[in-house]
Amino acid sequence: MSQATPLIPPLSKEQQQQVIAQTRHYIDQAVALYGIKDKPLDIVFNLRGRTSGMYRVSHQLGHYTREIRYNPYIFSKYYDDNFNTTVPHEVAHYISDIIYGLRNIKPHGNEWKQIMLDFNADATVTTDYDLSGIPQKKLSSFTYQCSCREHQLSSIRHNKINRKRFKYYCNFCKKPLQLKTGQSALS
Ligand SMILES: [Zn+2]
Ligand SMILES: [Zn+2]
Secondary structure, three states: OOOOOOOOOOOOHHHHHHHHHHHHHHHHHHHHHHOOOOOOOEEEOOOOOOOOEEEEEEEEOOEEEEEEEEOHHHHHHOHHHHHHHHHHHHHHHHHHHHHHOHHHOOOOOHHHHHHHHHOOOOOOOOOOOOOOOOOOOOOOEEEEEOOOOEEEEEHHHHHHHHHHOOOOEOOOOOOEOEEOOOOOOOO
16 A cells, blocks of 8 residues: 555635735736736636646637636645746746737747746746645556556556456566555546
């Protein structure tokens, strides 16, 4: 049995208000700096999985919806870092969308980088967070290991092992497959 890592509590309502205020702060800064007009934007805290933030535009029947989504768990675990980096990062996507249109530029290209520079923010794109304790999206496959290698098992097989005490054996080393530790198996 692998030990379950305690789950990180998500951002509190008060922290969410701070994050929204910080997001607005960067938007106001960009509006003043570039002399643009902002567009309606939803700021929500419903992102799951391995990503801290996401900017998304969808359009339906000629109506555009723009939203910045934050991951309330990763944000909570690494609050200061996300406050200072993820917030300007997503706002810079939103601002570059308003100025250039997303389809006309690369996601983290020069236009986006220049905005990050003007924000005085860190434009490093990759993060290396330890995500233990962060609830993950429902996984469609699970990583198991034997003595010699890793195996990807479907959630159907995983559930058979979990609930019905099935065993699967490696074709190479003939050892039973064990769920790899450190993997969250929330479904
Ligand atoms: Zn990005
Ligand atoms: Zn093996």
